[in-house]
Amino acid sequence: MGFPGQGDAMIEVRPLAGDAMTEPSVLRELGMRYFIWDTHVEGERRIELAPLVLSQALHESAVRTAERVARVVGRVARRALVNAGERRLYQLPDEAHLLAQASHEGGDTASLVRVDLLLDMRRRWQVCEINADCPGGHNEALALPTLARLAGFRGGLNPTRVFEHLVARLAKLAQRDGEQGAVGLLYATAYAEDLQVCALVAEGLRARGVKALLASPTAPTVHQGKLVIRKTPVSALYRFFPTEWMPGQHNVRGLAEVVATGAVKTLSSFSQIYAQSKLSMARTWRTLSSLGQDDREAVMQALPFTADVRTVDRAELVGDARGWVLKGTLGRVGEEVFVGALSKAWGEAVDDVLERAESVPWIAQRYVVQPRVRTPWGPRYVTLGVYLMDGVFVGYFARLTRTSHVGHDALCVPVFFEAA
Numbered sequence: 001m002g003f004p005g006q007g008d009a010m011i012e013v014r015p016l017a018g019d020a021m022t023e024p025s026v027l028r029e030l031g032m033r034y035f036i037w038d039t040h041v042e043g044e045r046r047i048e049l050a051p052l053v054l055s056q057a058l059h060e061s062a063v064r065t066a067e068r069v070a071r072v073v074g075r076v077a078r079r080a081l082v083n084a085g086e087r088r089l090y091q092l093p094d095e096a097h098l099l100a101q102a103s104h105e106g107g108d109t110a111s112l113v114r115v116d117l118l119l120d121m122r123r124r125w126q127v128c129e130i131n132a133d134c135p136g137g138h139n140e141a142l143a144l145p146t147l148a149r150l151a152g153f154r155g156g157l158n159p160t161r162v163f164e165h166l167v168a169r170l171a172k173l174a175q176r177d178g179e180q181g182a183v184g185l186l187y188a189t190a191y192a193e194d195l196q197v198c199a200l201v202a203e204g205l206r207a208r209g210v211k212a213l214l215a216s217p218t219a220p221t222v223h224q225g226k227l228v229i230r231k232t233p234v235s236a237l238y239r240f241f242p243t244e245w246m247p248g249q250h251n252v253r254g255l256a257e258v259v260a261t262g263a264v265k266t267l268s269s270f271s272q273i274y275a276q277s278k279l280s281m282a283r284t285w286r287t288l289s290s291l292g293q294d295d296r297e298a299v300m301q302a303l304p305f306t307a308d309v310r311t312v313d314r315a316e317l318v319g320d321a322r323g324w325v326l327k328g329t330l331g332r333v334g335e336e337v338f339v340g341a342l343s344k345a346w347g348e349a350v351d352d353v354l355e356r357a358e359s360v361p362w363i364a365q366r367y368v369v370q371p372r373v374r375t376p377w378g379p380r381y382v383t384l385g386v387y388l389m390d391g392v393f394v395g396y397f398a399r400l401t402r403t404s405h406v407g408h409d410a411l412c413v414p415v416f417f418e419a420a
Contacts, residue, residue, distance in 0.1 A: 009123040010055035011382065013375035013400070013413060020049045020151035029150075034143035035196040041409040047140065049148045050376050051414045052384075052398045053156050058119075059417035063393040065125040066115035066386035068298040070275075072291065073130055074113075074391075076284045077274035090277050090329075091361055095247035099270035102256035110173055110267040110390065112166060113275070114397060116406075117384045118368045125384070126368045127303050131332075133268055133276035134240050137385060137397035137412070138163050139200050144414035156416030160395030162387040166238075166267075167204035169389060173265040174210065174236035181235030182211035184227070188241055189216045197240050217241045222254035227264045237266045243273040244330055278329040279361045281306040304366040309357050312364045314350060321346040322367065326353045329361040334407035341367055342403055370404055383410070 020026050021039075030036040030047065039047045054062070080087040081104045087097060103109070114135035117125040142163040149158075174181040185202055187194040195214075202212040213229045217239070226233045246252055258264045274280055285306050288296055309317075309326060317324055321340035326349065328336030338349040353362050372379035383406045385397035399410035 008055055008057040010418070011052070011058055011119065011373050013050050013052050013373065013380070014153065014155070015376040016050050016148070016151050016153060018151075020147070021045065021047065026147055026151070029147060030143060034139050035199045036139050036143060037196055038193050044409065046409060046411055047144070048411055048413050049144060049151045049153075051145070051148050051153055051156065051416050052373075052382065052400075054415070054417040056417055056420040058123075058125075059159065062117055062125050062384055062386055062396075065117060065127065065298075065302045066388060067391060067393060069127045069302050070113055070115050070130055070132075070388055071391060072295045072298050073280050073284050073303070074111075074132070074275045075295075076287060076291075077132075077277075077280040078271070079283075080274045081271060086283075087274075089283070089361075090274060090279055091359075092244060092273065092277070093247035095249075095252045096243050096270075096273055098256050099243055099246065099252065099259070100273050102260040103266065103269040103271040105260040106262040106265075108259050108262070108265050108269045108271070110169060110265060110269055111272055111388070112162075112169075112268050113272070113388045113391075114385045115388065117386060118370050118404075119382060119384070120368050121371060125302060127281075128365070128368060128383070129278065130275055130281070131385075132272040133243055135385075135387070136197055136240065138166065139196055140412045141387070141395055141397045142200070144412065145416065148414045148416075153416075156418050158414070158416055159393075160387075160397075160415065162389070162395035162397075163200070163204060165389045165394045167201060167208060170201070170205060170236055170238055170267055171208050171210045173267060174234070176235050180210060182213060182229075182232055183236045183238060184213050184215055184220055184229045184234040185238045186215055186217045186220070186241050188245075194240055198238070201238055217246060218249050218251060220255060221251055222258055225258070225261075225263065227255070227258045235264060237264060239266060239268065242330075242332070243270055243276070276330065277361070278306070278327050278331075278363045278365075279308065281365070282308050282363045304368055306363050306365045309353055309362040309364045314354065317350045317364060318347050325365045325367050326350070327363050327365060328356075329363060334405060334410075336362075337405060339367065339403075339405050342405060368404075375400060377411075380411070384415070 396415035
């Protein structure tokens with residue numbers, strides 16, 4: 001049933017009096033103030049205000065685990081920036097490598113990372129993914145704790161400040177010679193869920209007096225050494241658009257040129273594409289002996305064993321279905337994930353992945369057995385997203401699921417912790 005009640009390992013979703021999600025004022029706030037327009041998926045809610053509450057010990061453990069493991073994996077991933085052989089292992093498009101190298105050359109290092117954690121049966125957090133390239137969830141992370149308070153929740157502390165830190169960081173990145181420059185916000189214009197993220201960030205920037213321009217990823221062009229969007233020079237880019245989707249765009253080389261010279265800063269840095277690839281976790285385990293003692297301990301304690309799927313014997317994968325998860329290295333929001341414990345045709349899934357892995361990397365990762373936690377809707381699994389701005393904790397994004405596989409239909413809830 002999970003770990004309800006008090007104590008060092010308390011984690012539960014607390015019920016609220018009534019159903020605030022039926023209140024017109026709450027729905028109006030979600031849509032008009034926080035730009036959360038997709039409150040349902042396939043007729044089911046994906047937003048609730050009942051809060052996930054952690055003990056202080058679990059909160060501190062989550063922060064420590066995310067910061068330590070992200071630091072180690074990030075350090076391993078950065079080897080690809082300086083080593084051509086390491087770089088080739090990631091099998092990214094040439095233009096993705098070009099953009100990453102441009103950030104490296106231009107000292108473009110800003111990062112916003114979300115580390116996804118699972119709580120195992122020993123009550124220890126385990127890192128299942130690192131979203132380093134362009135993590136989302138900012139609207140929910142900002143809105144849900146505030147609305148939970150309005151709905152009557154009085155307990156706990158809200159540690160999430162990711163939106164405020166993101167806006168402040170972008171404003172600073174856009175400053176040049178004491179002058180405040182403009183920020184371009186790039187997103188896939190066909191998707192409302194992408195617009196809602198960038199629209200929120202744009203509002204935050206404008207509230208600080210920073211000019212913000214919403215645009216498609218193909219909109220920025222280089223003119224007289226400056227990056228411009230609709231004739232307006234921009235000094236920084238917020239990119240809610242994956243680096244690996246950008247190859248083929250006419251403006252990639254121009255973007256690389258201005259980033260490499262330091263004329264434009266980006267968030268997240270294009271160099272984060274290697275940490276975004278789940279292969280970086282496999283490379284961390286593969287090169288474990290090259291790490292310092294503290295880093296090795298962080299990996300062995302909190303990063304499930306991860307390997308390039310081609311290095312794991314097929315018989316081992318097939319014979320231990322409940323022990324493995326197969327993941328595409330650049331899959332997002334639960335896409336390209338096969339969980340052996342949930343699969344009815346595991347052998348076929350393994351063969352399919354091994355065939356695909358001949359052309360693009362896939363990883364095999366040890367399955368994390370999780371307890372379910374108490375919620376008002378019955379027992380659920382928790383995936384706790386930990387936001388790190390330049391490696392430092394800035395907040396949470398929590399999702400609940402009926403099975404140990406998170407996708408677009410996961411239920412988002414606010415996160416609080418109780419001081420000891």
